[in-house]
Amino acid sequence: xxxxxxxxxxxxxxxxxxxxxxxxxxxxxxxxxxxxxxxxxxxxxxxxxxxxxxxxxxxxxxxxxxxxxxxxxxxxxxxxxxxxxxxxxxxxxxxxxxxxxxxxxxxxxxxxxxxxxxxxxxxxxxxxxxxxxxxxxxxxxxxxxxxxxxxxxxxxxxxxxxxxxxxxxxxxxxxxxxxxxxxxxxxxxxxxxxxxxxxxxxxxxxxxxxxxxxxxxxxxxxxxxxxxxxxxxxxxxxxxxxxxxxxxxxxxxxxxxxxxxxxxxxxxxxxxxxxxxxxxxxxxxxxxxxxxxxxxxxxxxxxxxxxxxxxxxxxxxxxxxxxxxxxxxxxxxxxxxxxxxxxxxxxxxxxxxxxxxxxxxxxxxxxxxxxxxxxxxxxxxxxxxxxxxxxxxxxxxxxxxxxxxxxxxxxxxxxxxx
Amino acid sequence: xxxxxxxxxxxxxxxxxxxxxxxxxxxxxxxxxxxxxxxxxxxxxxxxxxxxxxxxxxxxxxxxxxxxxxxxxxxxxxxxxxxxxxxxxxxxxxxxxxxxxxxxxxxxxxxxxxxxxxxxxxxxxxxxxxxxxxxxxxxxxxxxxxxxxxxxxxxxxxxxxxxxxxxxxxxxxxxxxxxxxxxxxxxxxxxxxxxxxxxxxxxxxxxxxxxxxxxxxxxxxxxxxxxxxxxxxxxxxxxxxxxxxxxxxxxxxxxxxxxxxxxxxxxxxxxxxxxxxxxxxx
Numbered sequence: 001x002x003x004x005x006x007x008x009x010x011x012x013x014x015x016x017x018x019x020x021x022x023x024x025x026x027x028x029x030x031x032x033x034x035x036x037x038x039x040x041x042x043x044x045x046x047x048x049x050x051x052x053x054x055x056x057x058x059x060x061x062x063x064x065x066x067x068x069x070x071x072x073x074x075x076x077x078x079x080x081x082x083x084x085x086x087x088x089x090x091x092x093x094x095x096x097x098x099x100x101x102x103x104x105x106x107x108x109x110x111x112x113x114x115x116x117x118x119x120x121x122x123x124x125x126x127x128x129x130x131x132x133x134x135x136x137x138x139x140x141x142x143x144x145x146x147x148x149x150x151x152x153x154x155x156x157x158x159x160x161x162x163x164x165x166x167x168x169x170x171x172x173x174x175x176x177x178x179x180x181x182x183x184x185x186x187x188x189x190x191x192x193x194x195x196x197x198x199x200x201x202x203x204x205x206x207x208x209x210x211x212x213x214x215x216x217x218x219x220x221x222x223x224x225x226x227x228x229x230x231x232x233x234x235x236x237x238x239x240x241x242x243x244x245x246x247x248x249x250x251x252x253x254x255x256x257x258x259x260x261x262x263x264x265x266x267x268x269x270x271x272x273x274x275x276x277x278x279x280x281x282x283x284x285x286x287x288x289x290x291x292x293x294x295x296x297x298x299x300x301x302x303x304x305x306x307x308x309x310x311x312x313x314x315x316x317x318x319x320x321x322x323x324x325x326x327x328x329x330x331x332x333x334x335x336x337x338x339x340x341x342x343x344x345x346x347x348x349x350x351x352x353x354x355x356x357x358x359x360x361x362x363x364x365x366x367x368x369x370x371x372x373x374x375x376x377x378x379x380x381x382x383x384x385x386x387x388x389x390x391x392x393x394x395x396x397x398x399x400x401x402x403x404x405x406x407x408x409x410x411x412x413x414x415x416x417x418x
Numbered sequence: 419x420x421x422x423x424x425x426x427x428x429x430x431x432x433x434x435x436x437x438x439x440x441x442x443x444x445x446x447x448x449x450x451x452x453x454x455x456x457x458x459x460x461x462x463x464x465x466x467x468x469x470x471x472x473x474x475x476x477x478x479x480x481x482x483x484x485x486x487x488x489x490x491x492x493x494x495x496x497x498x499x500x501x502x503x504x505x506x507x508x509x510x511x512x513x514x515x516x517x518x519x520x521x522x523x524x525x526x527x528x529x530x531x532x533x534x535x536x537x538x539x540x541x542x543x544x545x546x547x548x549x550x551x552x553x554x555x556x557x558x559x560x561x562x563x564x565x566x567x568x569x570x571x572x573x574x575x576x577x578x579x580x581x582x583x584x585x586x587x588x589x590x591x592x593x594x595x596x597x598x599x600x601x602x603x604x605x606x607x608x609x610x611x612x613x614x615x616x617x618x619x620x621x622x623x624x625x626x627x628x629x630x631x632x633x634x635x636x637x638x639x640x641x642x643x644x645x646x647x648x649x650x651x652x653x654x655x656x657x658x659x660x661x662x663x664x665x666x667x668x669x670x671x672x673x674x675x676x677x678x679x680x681x682x683x684x685x686x687x688x689x690x691x692x693x694x695x696x697x698x699x700x
């Protein structure tokens with residue numbers, strides 16, 4: 001990563017981060033973030049920003065959101081002590097179980113929150129993008145719950161990898177549009193969702209699924225996902241008797257990670273680690289590890305780190321997990337990296353598959369391939385910190401990955417047993 | 419307007435005014451650099467210059483989020499042929515001067531990768547008079563705008579039918595070269611009827627702008643241009659012209675047809691090109 005930032009700037013920004021003063025009024029996380037969109041979208045973003053400012057922290061909005069989260073979405077999610085993983089790794093391992101949330105991942109926290117906001121802002125329809133399908137399913141469910149029409153854009157490649165989620169969205173009454181342009185994965189799906197939104201910015205609400213995009217989305221999504229870390233922190237204190245030494249989450253766009261990390265950012269003793277998709281290796285196009293290999297640039301309305309070539313063309317990515325397969329990353333992660341408050345590492349496709357197997361066998365939990373990256377990273381941390389206490393964000397369940405697992409892990413198991 | 423000490427951005431304004439003074443809208447013609455074929459870039463550019471008053475050169479980008487299918491296709495094809503901003507500027511610098519002012523239309527990221535500090539000089543040396551950056555709203559534009567100002571290059575601001583009155587006035591005030599009035603919400607390339615609201619909106623923009631106002635997005639035929647006469651100083655044609663080049667037709671002839679000089683029936687558009695993805699859900 002090439003980020004020219006002097007020591008003094010770094011320290012000043014770190015102080016801002018620790019004091020919880022990011023983003024600033026213009027949606028800047030230090031140098032990152034901002035609002036780089038066609039002029040047509042500016043009024044819609046200004047209205048959303050106003051809506052966020054006036055509604056999000058209002059008591060009646062929080063009451064409505066809290067009620068949906070507890071009575072419909074299944075919050076709080078459990079904190080599970082991973083006893084057998086702990087003995088295998090020689091560390092104290094805890095899992096924050098977002099896989100137990102309604103629709104099977106953390107995505108529902110954001111989807112129901114934004115859908116409630118959209119309704120208050122008078123939206124007539126919702127558009128969303130989806131990679132792994134989890135945000136699409138969560139949006140579809142939230143829209144069904146609130147009676148809002150929903151259209152989800154999904155890359156053709158992802159529709160194939162995540163076929164069951166396509167069916168779920170359709171059952172929930174959502175229109176799923178196959179995106180055949182660009183890289184035919186998450187990035188192209190976001191391009192198309194934005195194009196739809198540009199066509200009707202006053203009546204269409206864009207329900208963005210990750211902590212990316214133009215201001216105020218990275219902030220809004222963080223605020224809606226921060227419930228993960230708030231719960232986890234209180235649960236750690238109650239169940240483990242203290243804070244973890246490290247919190248670890250997978251990072252694609254980075255919403256589950258920022259949601260888990262946010263409450264721990266001021267806790268100086270807690271190491272914060274994000275795990276990106278290392279894919280097949282280090283080369284451009286072989287992974288989706290933006291924080292590891294990216295350079296600053298603008299994509300989808302936001303100045304952040306990008307996997308791009310020397311001419312500023314955005315590169316295609318590879319990951320076995322559709323949910324991490326993205327060429328950029330949330331601006332707050334870029335800042336956490338730049339200030340040194342968090343560090344980021346990668347796990348390869350193969351390591352993620354091994355982690356799926358280990359988690360299944362040891363804990364009776366089938367994690368999403370995305371979450372398995374965090375588990376793989378955690379295992380590595382544990383090797384270097386014997387006896388350490390570790391909190392892993394288990395962002396989603398792996399049922400959606402059965403077709404990928406069928407062709408990989410399960411095929412191998414079958415070959416061994418025959 | 420002194421012709422001798424004219425800065426590049428004033429060339430754009432003057433070229434549009436020279437036509438619009440007569441009442442006819444100036445023609446601002448867009449092509450994606452290197453599309454359909456990279457080897458034909460110089461030739462296409464000169465052909466366009468025979469029919470247009472200002473030329474916009476599209477710098478291809480992998481994620482053209484404000485563009486419909488035609489320009490998406492053109493961008494992807496240009497990138498596949500290795501077209502870069504570096505190459506475009508080198509080609510322009512090597513050309514004999516194009517007789518009309520040239521602007522670059524680029525998403526922000528290729529400009530950032532090129533380097534905001536070295537861009538203005540390189541662009542000026544290549545004979546470029548200004549830039550249009552569709553994903554750079556005015557609020558975020560100061561680093562680039564300041565850099566361009568050092569060479570007298572224009573940074574053109576866009577206004578849209580959903581832009582509020584205060585912001586509209588501000589954008590008209592800070593724009594350079596001309597004001598780009600987007601005719602509709604949506605991506606480029608769709609056919610736009612010109613309803614009374616659009617005319618009213620364009621009149622409103624024009625009344626607030628000291629610079630010429632050019633209407634763009636979805637202009638494809640002579641009837642639309644005729645309808646806009648007297649309400650704008652120029653019209654911008656993009657997707658439809660890209661399709662003309664794609665079909666191997668003479669762009670100057672097509673542009674003459676737009677002016678009503680040589681009325682011709684609207685060509686059948688290929689491959690559903692005037693439909694944007696957003697339409698599907700409507």
